Amino acid sequence: MTSRTGWRWVVACALVAAATGCGAVRDAGGGPAAPSEPPSTPAEAADHAPARFAAQVLARAREADVDPQLLMAxxxxxxxKPHDPDAERAWLRLDPDAALGVANMHRPAFDEVKxxxxFADRDWLELPDDPDLAIRAAAWxxxxxxxxxxxxxxxAHTTxxxxxxxYNAGPGAMRAVARGATPGPQARSYLDxxxxxxxKAGEALTR
Known part of the structure; x- marks a missing residue:
């Protein structure tokens, strides 16, 4: 959901590394046409992949009646960026408008869906520590x-x-593109x- 690109998280890591131990950036209906320590082993790196949330994605997608493969993708x-709770909180001190959690959700969107x-009793600040809450909010x-x-x-585009x-650019941009507007460079990159x-998202849900 966040419009921030990977290089900005690299800058954030550099700024907060001493306090948080932020490590290297990790790349981590109808499908498309055609969100703390550096990893030392492939297994450790895999522990940070979205595939580990397959059960939550399936449950929350079913609850909200959305495509689980879309949610996982x-x-x-x-x-x-690495979704380390301490690193996200440190970045939040530098950028109060940051997005939080494994689904990179901004506060206004979270407050709207909750x-x-x-789940109106839940708080946006809980997202870094609660992947299931982040996935639930993203699904809704x-x-x-x-x-x-x-x-x-x-x-021109699938659902x-x-x-x-x-999710990335907001409902207004979505509706404009649905009616025929050309997506901007950032939106095209997100769709690519x-x-x-x-x-990969589909495979993660069938393991």
Whole structure:
């Protein structure tokens, strides 16, 4: 959801490394056409991959009636930075508008979905420590985006692509592209990564 790119997280890591031990950046209906220590072993690196949240993705996608493969692919898209709770809190001190959690959710979006979908007692600041809450909020945000798609669409993008674009750029941008507007460079990059992650997301859910 965040519009921040990977290099900004590298800057954040450099700024907070002494306090947090932030390590190297890790790349981590209808599918697309065609969110603390550096890893020392492949197994350790894999522990930070979104695939480890397959059970939560399946449960929360079912709860919100959204495509679990789309939800998992978005987690892969948002995994360009290490989701270390201490590092995220340190970055939040530098940027109060930062996105938090494994789904990189901003406070206004979280506050909107929590009030509408039965977890109004939860706080955005809990996201770094609670991946299930982050996934739950992301699933419901996708649900709400789907409900706001226009009935008439240009057909240039699949539903999954439009929802991913809405997750990244907001509902207004999503609806504009659905009606035929050309996505900007950042949106196109996000969709390219979604397509690249699509098969991997599906495999993660069937292991």
């Amino acid at each position: 978005i987690l892969y898209n948002e995994s360009y 009030s509408a979908h039965g 945000y996708l649900h709400d985006l789907a409900a706001s798609l226009p009935d008439e669409r240009s057909g 999954a692509e439009l929802l991913a674009l809405g 990564r979604l397509r690249a992650h699509w098969a």
